[in-house]
Structures are given as C-alpha cells and as structure tokens.
Amino acid sequence: MRRIISLLVENEPGALSRIAGLFSARGYNIESLTVAPTDDDSLSRMTIVTHGSEQIIEQITKQLNKLIDVVRLMDLTEGRHIERELMLLKVAAEGVAREEIKRLVDIFRGRIIDVDGETYTIELTGPGDKLDAFLAAMPAADILEVVRSGVSGIARGERSLRL
Amino acid sequence: MELTGAQIVVQSLKDEGVELVFGYPGGAALHIYDAFYSQEDVRHILVRHEQAATHAADGYARATGKTGVVLVTSGPGVTNAVTGIATAYMDSIPMVILTGQVPTHLIGDDAFQEVDTVGITRPCVKHNFLVRDVNDLAATMKKAFFIANSGRPGPVVVDIPKDVTAHTTNYSYPKNVRIRSYAPAHKAHAKQISRAASLLLRARKPIIYTGGGVVLSGAAKQLTTLVERLGHPCTNTLMGLGALASDHPRFLGMLGMHGTYEANMAMYECDVMLAVGARFDDRVTGDLKKFSPNAKIIHIDIDPASIGKNVSVEVPIVGDAGAALEQLLDVLDHTSVEQDTDSLGQWWEQIDTWRGRDSLGYDASDEVIKPQFVVQKLHEVTLGDAYVTSDVGQHQMWAAQYYGFNKPRRWINSGGLGTMGFGLPSAMGVQLAHPEAAVACVTGEASIIMCIQELSTCRQYDLPIKIINLNNRYMGMVRQWQEFFYDRRYSHSYMDSLPDFVELASSFGHTGIRVEKPGDVEGALRDAFAQKDQLVFLDFVTDQTENVYPMIAAGAGHNEMVLKPLPDGSAPAERELA
Numbered sequence: 001m002r003r004i005i006s007l008l009v010e011n012e013p014g015a016l017s018r019i020a021g022l023f024s025a026r027g028y029n030i031e032s033l034t035v036a037p038t039d040d041d042s043l044s045r046m047t048i049v050t051h052g053s054e055q056i057i058e059q060i061t062k063q064l065n066k067l068i069d070v071v072r073l074m075d076l077t078e079g080r081h082i083e084r085e086l087m088l089l090k091v092a093a094e095g096v097a098r099e100e101i102k103r104l105v106d107i108f109r110g111r112i113i114d115v116d117g118e119t120y121t122i123e124l125t126g127p128g129d130k131l132d133a134f135l136a137a138m139p140a141a142d143i144l145e146v147v148r149s150g151v152s153g154i155a156r157g158e159r160s161l162r163l
Numbered sequence: 164m165e166l167t168g169a170q171i172v173v174q175s176l177k178d179e180g181v182e183l184v185f186g187y188p189g190g191a192a193l194h195i196y197d198a199f200y201s202q203e204d205v206r207h208i209l210v211r212h213e214q215a216a217t218h219a220a221d222g223y224a225r226a227t228g229k230t231g232v233v234l235v236t237s238g239p240g241v242t243n244a245v246t247g248i249a250t251a252y253m254d255s256i257p258m259v260i261l262t263g264q265v266p267t268h269l270i271g272d273d274a275f276q277e278v279d280t281v282g283i284t285r286p287c288v289k290h291n292f293l294v295r296d297v298n299d300l301a302a303t304m305k306k307a308f309f310i311a312n313s314g315r316p317g318p319v320v321v322d323i324p325k326d327v328t329a330h331t332t333n334y335s336y337p338k339n340v341r342i343r344s345y346a347p348a349h350k351a352h353a354k355q356i357s358r359a360a361s362l363l364l365r366a367r368k369p370i371i372y373t374g375g376g377v378v379l380s381g382a383a384k385q386l387t388t389l390v391e392r393l394g395h396p397c398t399n400t401l402m403g404l405g406a407l408a409s410d411h412p413r414f415l416g417m418l419g420m421h422g423t424y425e426a427n428m429a430m431y432e433c434d435v436m437l438a439v440g441a442r443f444d445d446r447v448t449g450d451l452k453k454f455s456p457n458a459k460i461i462h463i464d465i466d467p468a469s470i471g472k473n474v475s476v477e478v479p480i481v482g483d484a485g486a487a488l489e490q491l492l493d494v495l496d497h498t499s500v501e502q503d504t505d506s507l508g509q510w511w512e513q514i515d516t517w518r519g520r521d522s523l524g525y526d527a528s529d530e531v532i533k534p535q536f537v538v539q540k541l542h543e544v545t546l547g548d549a550y551v552t553s554d555v556g557q558h559q560m561w562a563a564q565y566y567g568f569n570k571p572r573r574w575i576n577s578g579g580l581g582t583m584g585f586g587l588p589s590a591m592g593v594q595l596a597h598p599e600a601a602v603a604c605v606t607g608e609a610s611i612i613m614c615i616q617e618l619s620t621c622r623q624y625d626l627p628i629k630i631i632n633l634n635n636r637y638m639g640m641v642r643q644w645q646e647f648f649y650d651r652r653y654s655h656s657y658m659d660s661l662p663d664f665v666e667l668a669s670s671f672g673h674t675g676i677r678v679e680k681p682g683d684v685e686g687a688l689r690d691a692f693a694q695k696d697q698l699v700f701l702d703f704v705t706d707q708t709e710n711v712y713p714m715i716a717a718g719a720g721h722n723e724m725v726l727k728p729l730p731d732g733s734a735p736a737e738r739e740l741a
Binding site: 010013014017018021025055058059062063065066067068069070071072163 | 281282285286289290291293310342343344345466467468471472475
C-alpha cells in the first residue's frame with residue numbers, strides 16, 4: 001500500500017542521513033523523499049512516499065518517531081489530503097509534433113516554459129499519478145529529460161502537522 | 164567559571180556523578196587527557212584496546228544500572244570501539260562514548276586519524292552528536308547522559324573536535340534537560356492494564372515471558388510478586404535471566420533456541436502470554452509461523468517499536484516494565500474475578516510432565532570434564548552469588564543454562580550482537596563496580612583470545628577476576644552447527660596452535676591453573692576463589708564432542724526441539740519431541 005508520511009524534523013546536519021539510513025538499514029523502500037526548510041528556522045519538513053504492508057508501515061512510523069531528530073510525524077494517507085509533485089521535462093518538438101505536444105500539455109494543465117527550434121521544456125504539477133499519466137501519453141522517443149521533485153503533501157481541513 | 168572544552172568534558176563527568184571512565188588516549192583526545200591528569204574525582208581506567216574500553220563500560224553499566232563512560236581518540240580509536248558500541252546498542256545498555264575528532268577546520272579533509280565518526284556509528288547508537296562549538300559542549304553532555312539512560316537505554320556518542328577542547332567558555336552544567344522530540348513513556352495506559360489483567364485472570368494455560376527490559380528497569384521484585392500472585396509459569400530470555408530466581412518453583416528456565424523443553428513447550432501451547440521487556444527475537448521465537456499458535460499476547464515494552472514488530476499483539480502496553488507491573492498488581496489487588504484454578508492445576512500437571520523429560524540432563528563422566536559440570540560446580544563454589552560474564556558460543560549457553568541466576572544484573576553477556584571478546588573486558592567493568600564481589604568470566608579458548616590483551620589491564624588495576632576457560636580446542640558452537648547441518652565438515656572451527664594458557668596468564672603476572680580431570684574441578688575452583696586479590700586463569704580441558712541441548716534449529720518451531728541423544732546414542736523418537 002502506498003503511503004505519504006510527513007515529518008517535521010530538527011533542522012540539523014545529520015537528520016536527513018539518519019532518516020535515509022533508517023530506511024536502507026531496515027530494508028524499507030522509499031519511492032520519493034523531499035525536504036526543505038519551513039517558516040520555523042529550527043525545523044525542516046520532509047515528505048516520504050513509501051510502500052509496504054500495514055505492519056511495515058506501522059514499523060516505519062514507529063521507528064521514525066524513535067529518532068531524536070524527528071519532532072512530529074503524520075501519515076497523510078490516513079486522512080483526506082492533497083499531494084503535489086512538480087515535473088520538468090524536456091521533449092523533442094519538431095514539425096507536426098510541436099502542435100500535438102502543446103495540445104497534450106494543455107490537456108494536462110501544464111505549461112511550456114522554454115522553447116527552441118527543436119525542443120520544448122514543460123512544467124507540470126499534480127499528484128504523482130497525473131505526472132505518470134502524462135509521461136505515458138508522451139511518445140517515449142520524444143522525451144529527452146525528466147526531472148521530478150518528489151511528492152509534497154498536506155492534510156485537508158483542520159488537520160495539520162505543526163508543533 | 165571559564166574553562167577549556169577539555170576541562171568542561173571532565174567537569175561535566177564530575178557533575179554527572181561519573182566515577183569511572185574507560186579509555187585509551189591518542190592525538191585528538193590529548194587535551195581531554197591533559198584535563199584528566201590534574202584531577203582525582205573521575206577515575207580513568209586505561210585499557211589495552213578500544214574495543215575493551217566499550218565492553219568494560221558496558222559490563223559496568225549492566226552490573227550497576229549506571230551509565231558506562233568511554234573515552235577514545237579519533238579514527239582507529241573510534242573504529243575499534245564500534246564493536247562495543249553495537250554490542251551495547253543491541254542489548255539496550257546505557258553508555259556515553261566520548262570520541263576525539265580532528266580539528267573542525269580539517270573535518271572532511273581526510274586528515275590524519277580522521278573518520279566520519281557520526282556517520283560510522285549512526286546505525287548502532289541511540290543518538291550521536293558532533294560538537295562544533297565549545298558553547299554547546301556542556302549542554303550536549305547533559306543531553307547525552309539523559310538520552311543514554313532514559314526510555315529504552317542505549318549508547319550515545321559525543322564526537323568532539325580537538326580545537327573545541329582547546330577553546331574556552333563560561334561553564335555551568337545544566338540542571339535540567341528538555342528535548343522537544345524525546346519524551347519516553349513511563350506509566351502505562353490504565354485501560355490497557357485492565358484489559359491485560361482480565362486476560363491474565365481468565366487464562367487457562369498462561370505463560371509469562373520476560374526479557375532484558377525487566378532487568379534494565381529494575382523490575383525483578385514486581386515480576387516475582389506478579390508471578391506469585393497469579394501462580395503462572397515464567398520463563399526468561401537469555402537477557403532476562405535472574406529477573407525471577409532460577410530456583411523459584413514457577414520458573415521454567417530459559418526459552419528459545421537452547422531453552423528448556425518445558426519453557427518452549429509451554430510457549431507453544433499457551434493460551435495467554437504476558438511478554439515483558441522482551442522483543443520476540445528470532446533466537447527466542449524460532450519460526451514465527453509456528454509461534455504460539457493459540458496465544459493471546461499482552462506485550463509490555465518501553466519502546467513502542469518493539470511492540471508488534473515480529474508478532475501481532477492483542478494488548479499492547481507502552482511503559483516502563485516496573486511501573487506497568489506495579490499498575491497491573493494494583494488492578495489485581497482490587498479485582499473480584501476468580502482464577503480458573505482447575506485449568507491452572509491441569510496446566511501445571513502438563514508442565515511437570517515436560518519437566519520430567521529433564522532436558523538439561525547430561526551424561527556425567529569420570530574420565531573427561533563435562534563443561535556443564537564445571538558451570539554447576541561454579542554455582543556451588545560461589546553459592547550462586549557471583550557476577551558471571553561470558554563470551555559467545557557453547558560456553559555462553561552452558562553458563563546460561565546451568566549457573567542458576569537468582570538475582571538480576573548477575574548474568575552479563577552479549578545477547579543481541581553475540582560479540583566474542585566481550586567476556587574479559589566486561590568482567591573488568593563489573594569487578595571495578597563491585598571490588599569485593601566474586602566475578603567469573605566463563606569463556607572458551609577461541610573467545611578469550613579475542614581480547615586477551617586485557618590481562619594486562621587486569622594486572623595494572625589488580626582485578627581478581629576468575630577466568631573459567633572451557634577449553635575444547637574447537638569453536639564449539641561453530642563445530643556443533645557443522646556437525647548438525649554441514650555433515651561434520653569442520654571447516655576452520657578447530658583451534659590450532661593454542662597458547663599454553665597457564666604460562667600466558669603467568670607472563671601477565673597472574674596465576675594459571677590447568678584442570679584435566681573431573682575430580683579436580685571443584686578443588687581448583689575453590690582454590691581460585693580463595694585467592695581474593697589475584698586473577699586466576701582456570702584452563703579446563705573439556706570434552707571436545709559435547710553439544711548444547713536442547714536445540715531448536717533456526718527456522719523450526721518451539722514444538723520441534725532436538726533433545727540430547729538417548730544413552731544408546733540414538734536420537735529421541737519424534738513423538739517425544741512434539
């Protein structure tokens with residue numbers, strides 16, 4: 001089962017490697033991991049997307065909570081939530097394909113943010129499966145480069161992860 | 164008061180009430196060593212190898228419950244210490260390890276004796292710190308001691324660059340410490356305690372299974388009271404021995420891979436299991452698919468991550484073992500529920516049948532020394548009151564099975580990591596903590612060699628440890644597995660070119676005694692323990708072919724034990740096993 005776990009961690013060197021090390025040492029998988037500072041200088045916010053059985057997910061959250069650097073933890077997938085991921089991709093766009101790709105970008109509510117004679121650079125935001133769907137719709141041969149930010153997420157409504 | 168970082172380290176140790184530090188000097192730690200030179204409040208014990216410093220501090224911590232303290236230099240000082248840090252981590256032993264580091268401006272430069280200490284130790288510590296500013300030093304020391312010896316205890320590394328130990332600042336040791344992300348539970352949830360009590364009172368085939376957590380929590384008394392109040396059978400893990408006296412009528416012996424027949428069968432057949440401070444380790448459970456198929460499990464542990472990790476639990480209880488057991492006793496004091504004494508009586512009859520199999524029986528011999536016999540005699544000679552450390556292997560299992568521990572903190576061994584070389588240095592820590600006590604290191608000729616250099620430390624500090632070397636000229640446990648599972652191909656398990664241990668001991672200034680006949684065992688032990696101020700190395704030449712029984716092969720269930728061969732040499736019939 002796919003889970004999105006959000007963490008507030010001490011903004012200290014070593015916190016990231018403690019968390020990444022926990023996943024590798026215990027054989028848990030990480031689909032994506034993002035981390036950046038927050039409005040509170042002392043805290044970073046981390047979003048981890050992982051897969052596992054109920055029991056594995058329970059262990060992951062317990063083991064994460066045990067780390068001294070982890071201040072708060074929330075499994076976003078336990079409630080209503082929003083997930084977003086940013087994707088930048090460069091595609092070959094020549095001749096008739098130029099129009100076709102532009103239409104596809106419009107359908108997915110993406111934006112073409114850079115253009116030259118042979119390529120488009122596209123920005124697309126959304127849940128991970130939307131980005132997957134866009135990639136599936138693009139002819140594979142035309143894709144030159146893909147950069148994905150990894151998932152960020154936030155709970156809907158009043159539920160929030162803060163001190 | 165304006166102090167250097169080095170002086171702050173020493174002053175913090177004083178303010179923390181530390182009496183002993185085990186260490187070995189080197190470049191990056193020299194300022195700290197200089198600060199040790201001009202004071203006498205904190206005693207420094209100079210070991211001969213950093214691994215031994217960690218094991219000695221570990222033994223001290225296990226025997227006392229206080230935090231063991233280690234001081235080593237950067238680079239190889241740290242890497243040598245890692246085995247001991249991991250040993251303490253696996254068994255949840257409170258330790259603070261202070262490590263010298265290259266000066267901050269050289270960190271990351273591949274400087275002389277530089278390693279990424281925080282990186283190398285990260286997977287085997289409860290937490291670690293790199294102190295980059297002398298102004299953070301005192302607070303970090305305070306945090307380190309707090310983290311090490313609260314909640315589920317464990318080792319904490321404080322890495323201190325050399326320039327930080329030279330810088331000065333105004334020193335005051337914090338009185339309190341608050342870490343916003345760390346608040347270990349103490350008392351258990353009252354509702355869960357009530358649920359546990361109700362399950363226990365209605366149990367027809369109960370078992371209480373306890374581990375090292377009961378010893379660490381100091382909950383032996385509460386456990387004994389509970390066992391007596393309920394009249395339930397109790398088994399201990401390797402780490403939990405001594406929490407219930409071995410001669411208590413409700414005690415079934417150790418469980419697990421080399422546990423007794425009655426303990427393992429009771430685990431398999433039970434309908435309600437109360438697990439306290441135990442973590443359902445693979446050596447305890449065997450095959451999880453065959454683990455206690457009918458049991459409703461209550462699990463008390465200070466670490467929420469230990470609960471539900473390997474087996475699913477009916478009643479999870481997060482809290483300190485002692486506090487939770489007291490809450491449980493309190494509920495039992497006020498209950499009107501009657502126990503099902505008929506069912507309990509039948510359960511005990513069944514257990515007594517299993518006991519009748521005498522799974523720890525062995526064939527005595529007049530010709531050759533049986534290792535089990537030596538351990539039994541050790542119990543007799545020390546009146547069961549010695550501190551016993553061990554290394555890892557057959558001798559460890561025999562010490563656990565045959566010594567008969569009646570008090571907690573008397574049995575000191577590397578249970579989780581299984582570290583050969585642990586026995587002698589940990590005995591040093593125990594002896595320094597309890598100078599008047601009888602301390603025995605039960606070991607084997609392969610294990611003792613791994614930290615044999617510490618005989619020199621024992622000489623320097625006059626530590627009258629008694630080394631009980633069960634010398635079978637094999638890495639016995641390896642040989643046993645090769646006999647059982649590798650068709651007797653004894654690949655590299657034979658100890659060739661062994662030293663003369665009597666001469667070896669004497670070259671370090673100790674007494675050595677070789678014992679070759681069963682009839683001489685008791686006399687030699689009495690002789691050794693009579694020498695109150697002398698380390699005695701007893702080299703028992705034991706039966707080379709002896710195996711540890713009973714045994715559950717890795718991956719088998721509790722009901723699939725291999726018992727010792729019958730007198731005619733044949734294996735017991737299968738029906739007897741299940």
